[in-house]
Amino acid sequence: MSSKVKSVADEQGKPIEITDPFARRLIGKYLDNRKEDIARLTRALAASDFETIRVTGHNLYGSGAAYGLDDISWIGRSIESAADSRDVSKIEQSIGDLQVFLQKLRVR
Numbered sequence: 575m576s577s578k579v580k581s582v583a584d585e586q587g588k589p590i591e592i593t594d595p596f597a598r599r600l601i602g603k604y605l606d607n608r609k610e611d612i613a614r615l616t617r618a619l620a621a622s623d624f625e626t627i628r629v630t631g632h633n634l635y636g637s638g639a640a641y642g643l644d645d646i647s648w649i650g651r652s653i654e655s656a657a658d659s660r661d662v663s664k665i666e667q668s669i670g671d672l673q674v675f676l677q678k679l680r681v682r
Contacts, residue, residue, distance in 0.1 A: 600641065604641050604643075605679060609676060611634065615627055615653070619666070624660055628657035630653065632654045634646055635653075638650060646672070
């Protein structure tokens with residue numbers, strides 16, 4: 575996981591819980607869409623479709639902070655930058671970071 579994500583995510587591996595009812599409704603759908611982004615990014619990477627990867631990263635970068643999920647914004651920026659430079663290794667790492675972060679969130 576990237577150092578920026580590590581600095582914000584819970585260091586002890588415990589789930590990050592979202593308990594506010596209003597936030598749960600908003601964030602639940604947002605997180606479902608981010609899981610779809612992982613599949614989109616994986617398909618795009620397999621097809622060397624760096625434009626789709628760049629746009630998806632850009633959208634993550636722009637949307638994460640609006641939901642109070644700065645980690646998603648940082649990961650999105652990393653994906654966008656890696657797509658611009660066609661850095662497959664960095665894209666793979668960032669997709670993994672996104673997966674790990676999403677697994678740590680609990681909307682209850």
